[in-house]
Amino acid sequence: MKPFPMGEERRELVAIRELLKKNPRGMSVTQIAEAIGMNRITVARYLDVMRASGQVEMEPYGQAKVFFISRRIPVTAILDFFSDGVAALDREGRIIDTNRKFREVAGCRDTDLSGTHVAGLLSPLDDGGRLVDAIRRAGDGAEDYFESALSVHGENRRFFRVRFVPTVFTDSSPGSILILQDITEWKRGEEQMVAQRDLAWTLSAAQTLFEAMPPCVDTALRLSGMDAGGAYVADPETGVFELVHATGISQRFARSFSHISPSSPLGERICSGTPYYAENLKIGDEESMGGAFALRSYAVVPVYEGGQVIACFLVGSHIRDRIDPGSRKALETVAASIGNMIQRIRAQQDLRESEEKYRILFNNLDDAIFLHLIENGLPGRIIEVNDTTCTRLGYTREELLALTPLQINDPAYPGDLGEIMRRLLEEKHVFFEWAHLTKDGTRIPVEINAHLFTLRGEEVVISIVRDLRLRGGT
Template identity: 25%
Template sequence: MPGSIADRTNDAIAIRELLRKHPKGLSITEIAGALGLHRNTAAKHLDMLVQKGEADIRKVGTAKTCFLARRMPVAALLHFSLHPAVVVDGRDEVVMVSQSALDLLECPLEVLYGEKVQDLPYSLFTTPEFLERCRQAVQGTQALFPAATVIRGRRRHLRVHLVPVVFDTGKDGCAIVLIDETACREATGALEASRQQYEALTADLPGFVLHTRPDLTLEFVNESFCRYAGRTREQLIGFRFLPLLPPGDRERMKAALISLTPERPTTALEVRSVRTDGTLGWERWQVRGIFGNGGRARGYHLAGTDITELQQCREQLEQYHENMERLIAGRTTGIQEANRTLLKVLAEKEEIERELLFTTFAFDHASDSIILFDRDGRIYKANETACGLLGYGQDEILAVTIFGLNPSITARQWEEMWARAEPGKRERVVSVHRRKDGTVFKVEVSRTFVRFAGRMYFCSIAREVGGAERSKK
């Protein structure tokens, strides 16, 4: 008596789990023997799994080997895919084309349907490398790579995704999913050209030009302001604008920014400044708010000039109408005020330096090894505990990469970790580290990604557990 639907479903699940434990594959006889099924029953369940794209059957010599596959039913792919798709079978012939693919390739279905993929009139499909990747996708190996082709005289930049698929008949195929990045490439190029033109336009201006985020973090400064501030552009980008002003004028600037609206987006004000040589100066700033939908500020554009000489001329003109006593008193008051302002700035600077020194001390003397890696796997910074644990000096450890430090991490795993990087998300694992002398030892690692100054870093906080392994790798 045939089994129930639940029994058949359980048998299919059991076959899937068995194949998952044997990635190199099993024969139908081996599957039937391992699960206590009749060979014909096992073959029938395997046929259903093949039609659903969950299993593949390959002929190896005189035997057929079954193994798990990662295929998508072609009907589901064409229904849910947001990008143009061309489907080919095991004979390299085009058997299905989505309407969006016809629109992208700008041709009727007759030009593509039934043709060999290498015979299609597009340079993308004619290279031996592309044909080989298609055949590998039919065998179950997906691929994702950039490509370029010419369509009706226009060069298109595509990202090609080769997806292994299964037809309703159970036969294997490959879906060529075409992701058109032409508009994005052109927009990026135009944006870069505009940025270069803007930088060239503002580079030689005598005035100051700044762009900030809504929180007044500097995003752009021209060369004139860099020279005036006595700092490089790299030092200024990511710095807050308000700390560049004396404490008394920060509140005035805040109030001016709060008053900006889409209807009245600009304001101007004059503020004092302490020059790099310690003298008191004056600046005039024209501030324009950049607003998005809903009237929310997306940033600010600031154009400034040094009006110290103009302000000094004003003061001199006023002095002609005052007597000598008031002139001396006014000068004395100005100098005292300048000194107080300078002392406040110096006090703030000393406080920041003390906090920075304390943070550096705490980082270096932490009980755990703390190492920051950049995107390429190079060590960006390591504390003294890490150097002592691994046997490196502060200069030597900067030459070590993640792959030299942790032999269990491969380049592929590193790329996968960065592909799902999420700042602040922590992961605690037990792994291994390698000392300078080659000794490998177990560590308990807390991993996380952190973002600083627009860059992402991988943070590893490790603590040795157990005894060190004596093997050297």
């Protein structure tokens, strides 16, 4: 299927497409050849390209093949609804077309990016030349997949899974599809889980709140990306908040705000129990304290225990005008982890829901996917499969988990499995064709994209298996 407009097309393709539009009942190869003055062999070749790209459809009528203009929904219309950024690139890495999400990621929502080199547009994604190398490899027909970071709209780094998929466009020119999957929330959740674990170990040895606050401030600053802050603890008798630990603040700030009265404007904000965020402050602003101390943004985040505010974080930044939602969440998570364990339970619940979403995606892919071990240099026991694998091969999941790939391979297939395994072990990735047998013995030609990685100390292979019958394989 043609994923993106390709700019100028061969006149012959345009002529065939326009002819079929005028003849909605369809035309044979001979009729098309006569109508546009072209030999049948050339017409047939163009029709093959147009079928592969989804522009035309074919139905057999006796010995003849009748071709119609495709009634499929344009992929470009669908791609604008994707949550991932998608761009079509030519062989040199110049942009042919993009979906809406990709333009948002690049900060060019209303700009036509056609002709722009993606390495220049998304240079922050490039990690040690990885992006340029991936473009080159995709131009040579090799798929690539990695994770990288990108600054978006002045926020902290956002994390992306970057994937290059080689393709051939409707004019037979090679290129690639670039897919950017935003995994920032997943990464931040992962970082927060690790940070909370480390913080829990530290807090387990703390005897007082005064001992607990310093590592909490350090964790809050690290997760939120802020560069200055302090921890205040309320005096049980007076209710005055005393500064017990500070990082990155000036001596003037420490003197001016060593104590915060609960009756002061700032103290009232703390005692309200609601986090407060001040942004876009200018030098000299008297927003309680922000601009007066060269802070461009700051946050006041209360800490609860037993239904009372017993402490707070006061953190700020000398360089950031905004406190993005991810940073706010990080600050509030650290604050709540001291007062109670509810947020931790919710985080675990969110993680389970996220895993369930990935499980649903895994099981609803059109390609069969299975993971297996390696034993004595050969494919070993299967340890996971998706629903497509079970449906295609006619086995239950339990049956497949008791097998190895060797037991579903067609033994008559003439491929060199030993050479394939050697390449996989050396290069960590191999792409090849094979044939599988279903439970009832039906032979299925397949295309296998296998990657080797380490899981819990063991070498594991993940194989993405495409049914070649869907595109005319034998």
